[in-house]
Amino acid sequence: MSTTTAVQADTPISYLNATTGWKSWLFTTDHKRIAILYLISITAFFALGGIFATLMRLELTTPQGDLFTSDTYNKLFTMHGIVMVFFFLIPSIPATLGNFLIPMMVGARDLAFPRVNLLSWYLYIFGGVFALMSIVMGGVDTGWTFYTPYSSTYSNSFVMLALVGVFIAGFSSILTGLNFIVTVHKMRAPGMTWGRLPLFVWSMYATSLIQVLGTPVVAITLALVGLERLFHVGIFDPAIGGDPILFQHMFWFYSHPAVYIMILPGMGVISEVVACYSRKRPFGYSFIAGSSLAIAVLGFLVWGHHMFVTGQSMYASMVFSILSFLVAVPSAIKVFNWTATMYKGSVAYNTPMLYAFGFIGLFTIGGLTGLMLATLAVDVHVTDTYFVVAHFHYVMVGGMVFAYLGGLHFWWPKITGRMYPEAWARFAALVTFVGFNLTFGPQFLLGYLGMPRRYHAYSPEFQPLNVLSSAGASILAVGYAIPFIYLLWSLRYGEKAGANPWGAKGLEWEAASPPPTFNFDHTPLVTEEAYEYAPEKEVHVG
Amino acid sequence: MNHKVLPVRTYVLIWAILICATFTTLGVAFIDLGPWNIVVALMIAFTKMSLVVLYFMHVKQTSTLTRLFVVAGFFFLGILIFLAMTDYGTRTWLPAGKMW
Amino acid sequence: MPQQVDSSTLGMWVFLLTEIMFFGGMFGAYTIYRVMYPGAFASTSKYMEPVLGGINTAVLICSSLTMALAVRYAQIGNRKLIRIFLILTMIFGVAFIGVKFSEYYLHWKEHLVPWMGFQYPEHPEFFRQAQILFCFYFFMTGFHALHMFVGLGLMTWLVIRNEKIRFNEEYYTPVEIIGLYWHFVDIVWIFLFPLLYLIGANK
Numbered sequence: 001m002s003t004t005t006a007v008q009a010d011t012p013i014s015y016l017n018a019t020t021g022w023k024s025w026l027f028t029t030d031h032k033r034i035a036i037l038y039l040i041s042i043t044a045f046f047a048l049g050g051i052f053a054t055l056m057r058l059e060l061t062t063p064q065g066d067l068f069t070s071d072t073y074n075k076l077f078t079m080h081g082i083v084m085v086f087f088f089l090i091p092s093i094p095a096t097l098g099n100f101l102i103p104m105m106v107g108a109r110d111l112a113f114p115r116v117n118l119l120s121w122y123l124y125i126f127g128g129v130f131a132l133m134s135i136v137m138g139g140v141d142t143g144w145t146f147y148t149p150y151s152s153t154y155s156n157s158f159v160m161l162a163l164v165g166v167f168i169a170g171f172s173s174i175l176t177g178l179n180f181i182v183t184v185h186k187m188r189a190p191g192m193t194w195g196r197l198p199l200f201v202w203s204m205y206a207t208s209l210i211q212v213l214g215t216p217v218v219a220i221t222l223a224l225v226g227l228e229r230l231f232h233v234g235i236f237d238p239a240i241g242g243d244p245i246l247f248q249h250m251f252w253f254y255s256h257p258a259v260y261i262m263i264l265p266g267m268g269v270i271s272e273v274v275a276c277y278s279r280k281r282p283f284g285y286s287f288i289a290g291s292s293l294a295i296a297v298l299g300f301l302v303w304g305h306h307m308f309v310t311g312q313s314m315y316a317s318m319v320f321s322i323l324s325f326l327v328a329v330p331s332a333i334k335v336f337n338w339t340a341t342m343y344k345g346s347v348a349y350n351t352p353m354l355y356a357f358g359f360i361g362l363f364t365i366g367g368l369t370g371l372m373l374a375t376l377a378v379d380v381h382v383t384d385t386y387f388v389v390a391h392f393h394y395v396m397v398g399g400m401v402f403a404y405l406g407g408l409h410f411w412w413p414k415i416t417g418r419m420y421p422e423a424w425a426r427f428a429a430l431v432t433f434v435g436f437n438l439t440f441g442p443q444f445l446l447g448y449l450g451m452p453r454r455y456h457a458y459s460p461e462f463q464p465l466n467v468l469s470s471a472g473a474s475i476l477a478v479g480y481a482i483p484f485i486y487l488l489w490s491l492r493y494g495e496k497a498g499a500n501p502w503g504a505k506g507l508e509w510e511a512a513s514p515p516p517t518f519n520f521d522h523t524p525l526v527t528e529e530a531y532e533y534a535p536e537k538e539v540h541v542g
Numbered sequence: 543m544n545h546k547v548l549p550v551r552t553y554v555l556i557w558a559i560l561i562c563a564t565f566t567t568l569g570v571a572f573i574d575l576g577p578w579n580i581v582v583a584l585m586i587a588f589t590k591m592s593l594v595v596l597y598f599m600h601v602k603q604t605s606t607l608t609r610l611f612v613v614a615g616f617f618f619l620g621i622l623i624f625l626a627m628t629d630y631g632t633r634t635w636l637p638a639g640k641m642w
Numbered sequence: 643m644p645q646q647v648d649s650s651t652l653g654m655w656v657f658l659l660t661e662i663m664f665f666g667g668m669f670g671a672y673t674i675y676r677v678m679y680p681g682a683f684a685s686t687s688k689y690m691e692p693v694l695g696g697i698n699t700a701v702l703i704c705s706s707l708t709m710a711l712a713v714r715y716a717q718i719g720n721r722k723l724i725r726i727f728l729i730l731t732m733i734f735g736v737a738f739i740g741v742k743f744s745e746y747y748l749h750w751k752e753h754l755v756p757w758m759g760f761q762y763p764e765h766p767e768f769f770r771q772a773q774i775l776f777c778f779y780f781f782m783t784g785f786h787a788l789h790m791f792v793g794l795g796l797m798t799w800l801v802i803r804n805e806k807i808r809f810n811e812e813y814y815t816p817v818e819i820i821g822l823y824w825h826f827v828d829i830v831w832i833f834l835f836p837l838l839y840l841i842g843a844n845k
Contacts (some may be wrong), residue, residue, distance in 0.1 A: 185607065213618050249622075300621055
């Protein structure tokens with residue numbers, strides 16, 4: 001197969017150079033290499049989704065629909081949604097940081113099923129190919145939500161290809177979740193009790209539960225839509241007495257918990273980053289762990305809040321509204337705990353911590369506006385307006401993407417053995433924060449004032465805020481581009497990192513940077529509690 | 543999972559019960575019990591499923607963890623059906639304005 | 643090694659959990675339509691053959707017994723009996739599929755296949771909703787049959803593997819977990835049978 005290249009005396013053998021050649025990467029079962037494969041593919045899909053967003057924001061700088069026809073615009077927001085939701089947000093942290101870190105954090109050499117892990121990546125790519133085909137052949141215009149009967153009967157766009165792509169990618173997600181669940185149950189090192197697990201692992205476990213329980217339901221739902229399209233008869237067609245709302249019930253039964261698949265890993269990252277840069281054990285460890293599970297369970301009870309104005313029974317809407325208020329509680333608990341962790345901690349302002357600050361603030365705003373949307377009467381006014389768009393971008397971008405960038409920076413030395421340039425990184429974090437708020441802040445106002453979403457043209461009085469939003473998007477793009485450049489740069493020119501540049505606690509920091517293929521020389525024996533930071537010893541990490 | 547080896551007799555007994563239950567379901571279906579037909583049919587189905595799960599799938603001998611996962615699946619399925627039924631079941635109710 | 647056995651078994655159970663949710667989605671949708679259109683659904687029962695469905699149920703239960711025995715003999719390492727019971731299981735499985743497809747053929751001849759000239763002359767008032775039920779019938783039994791084909795494929799692999807390696811109390815994991823899969827497919831049918839075949843059978 002592949003041979004070990006002659007490495008220079010001062011380059012230690014790690015998972016990156018242990019074997020060489022493209023086959024050693026494409027047929028690897030090493031969880032760390034698979035994480036890198038995902039990292040590259042996810043970044044590519046993020047860029048693609050970003051291109052669609054750019055085109056949309058360009059169109060929206062003027063009130064008239066002058067850049068694209070409405071049909072094309074429909075395809076743009078659909079493809080933006082499909083790519084970002086199914087091919088970026090859902091896999092992002094689990095498939096990259098989760099794959100890389102979970103075995104190391106529990107003290108194992110790899111995940112429970114390494115070959116299934118590789119299969120997960122191939123399924124992701126295979127699904128991605130179908131999604132790309134649907135784009136290249138002309139696009140889908142149903143919205144990423146595929147509402148029937150438009151998607152099942154009337155749309156003339158390439159819905160089948162997109163459905164197949166999402167269906168296959170769903171299996172990737174299921175297998176990843178399955179792998180993580182079994183790993184956490186069965187592969188923990190001696191002494192690594194549940195109460196000593198890093199909070200990142202807790203949040204990944206909760207995420208995996210959602211993936212395993214929810215994804216199959218959207219799989220069968222999309223399969224039924226596909227069958228309806230193929231055979232021209234199905235169960236969502238009103239012409240034969242089918243109920244389009246049933247599609248929405250089944251679709252949102254997964255898609256609401258899906259947003260918790262997206263955010264829980266981000267919350268796990270924040271717990272790790274805040275602990276390290278406050279040099280303190282997270283306040284209320286068991287509450288943070290428990291709230292992850294609570295979010296996973298409660299997240300399954302609220303899907304009807306996406307359907308308040310669809311013709312769903314008002315009584316069901318009231319039930320879903322109350323349950324949606326309930327699910328905010330565990331998220332709020334986490335925010336309080338992170339804040340309390342910082343209190344009287346020895347706080348450092350490294351880049352990951354800056355992203356964490358951004359997360360906490362922006363996620364809080366996003367979450368509070370979520371409560372506004374859960375309020376039945378308010379939702380009737382702002383549903384299907386830019387208020388909703390702003391809300392979910394605050395939690396998904398201001399929350400998830402910030403956590404992703406923070407986590408990427410935090411573990412970059414471990415993954416690559418290189419330090420990123422701190423000054424540029426802090427600058428980029430600031431630019432991203434400013435650009436993000438400029439893009440999506442005005443959208444709250446636009447929505448409340450009545451601008452509907454998914455429209456390529458709008459009433460002229462909305463233009464100033466739209467221009468502000470589009471300008472912000474260009475700044476946000478710069479904020480994303482800068483890390484892309486310096487992180488790549490650091491691979492070759494970055495300062496070499498030691499095993500534990502941040503002085504952080506956790507088993508992953510005890511292995512070399514980058515780690516050897518089997519992570520640890522001997523199975524670790526865990527004897528201390530998690531996050532045993534000694535507050536007296538101030539370690540300078542800047 | 544190294545289970546104790548169950549005697550052949552146990553498996554055959556479970557099989558016999560399952561076959562009887564199938565004939566019972568079939569027979570009861572031809573008697574008019576109104577809305578209870580479906581209730582009885584589902585109860586028999588649940589019993590058959592439990593026997594297969596406990597004995598053929600060895601869950602009786604496995605850990606609580608596995609049982610928890612099995613129950614979890616049905617629990618969440620139940621949530622899907624129950625909460626969706628809060629919509630379908632109440633669509634024809636009169637608006638709340640009548641009450642207060 | 644016990645930890646690997648535990649992991650594989652837990653992994654299969656987690657996978658079966660996803661299958662519960664997959665089929666469950668369809669069961670849920672079926673339940674909702676049945677509540678919405680009780681008359682239409684009841685009218686379809688005369689086109690179902692409960693006796694055929696019952697026979698098929700019995701066939702699958704027999705296949706579950708033979709599968710469970712195959713696992714048992716894998717536990718005690720009797721290669722010959724493993725082979726016999728696996729093959730018996732497969733024979734029952736093929737028999738089930740044979741009956742199922744002959745039922746499909748009968749339905750097609752009676753114009754009850756929704757996308758191929760569906761007719762419902764005896765209850766024209768239920769024409770639209772009966773199509774929905776038959777969609778469910780074909781989709782649910784179709785996905786079930788698909789899972790049976792996969793199961794037959796897995797058992798073919800297992801029969802071959804049984805000839806090559808020795809299964810015994812130390813290692814019988816593949817037999818156990820494929821057994822779990824097959825029992826699950828049986829359980830899905832245990833629910834499909836009363837829901838699809840026996841509604842309104844007494845009317």
